[in-house]
Amino acid sequence: MKVPMLSVMQRVISIVIMTVMVVFGAVYAFYVRPWDSGVVASYEAPDGSRYMVVQKDGSLGEFYDVKLFSQTPGDDWRSSYLDHESGSWRNPSLEYDPITKRVIVMESGIERYVVDRAKTAAIGAPAVPPFPFPETESSNW
Numbered sequence: 001m002k003v004p005m006l007s008v009m010q011r012v013i014s015i016v017i018m019t020v021m022v023v024f025g026a027v028y029a030f031y032v033r034p035w036d037s038g039v040v041a042s043y044e045a046p047d048g049s050r051y052m053v054v055q056k057d058g059s060l061g062e063f064y065d066v067k068l069f070s071q072t073p074g075d076d077w078r079s080s081y082l083d084h085e086s087g088s089w090r091n092p093s094l095e096y097d098p099i100t101k102r103v104i105v106m107e108s109g110i111e112r113y114v115v116d117r118a119k120t121a122a123i124g125a126p127a128v129p130p131f132p133f134p135e136t137e138s139s140n141w
Contacts, residue, residue, distance in 0.1 A: 039134055047121070049071065050070065065083070078125060079126075
């Protein structure tokens, strides 16, 4: 029995659509990593100032917004833009240089942002962080 050409075309189209969906799902899972929302790096300076890098994913299909939250003792948190529509920051860190008094935001070995503490310890607009500061020692995931 000969298979009609239309059903073969339907099968090919179905296979192509399923393949595209699987590839898109894999890219989304491994690049966006929707389970990585939260505080991805934090640092507490000797004077009690706190810094944390927060990434928060949007709804399905949206990438991360990444912000630096900073707070001096007794003051409100402040927020600074770092990145948007970004994949998951895999190796973020906050490094403190005591000589220049700078807090450096690094991501995968690349300097992304600098807070010059000689000018001001907390920067950005007042904002409430979506996640609390880790109450353990400074962490860099």
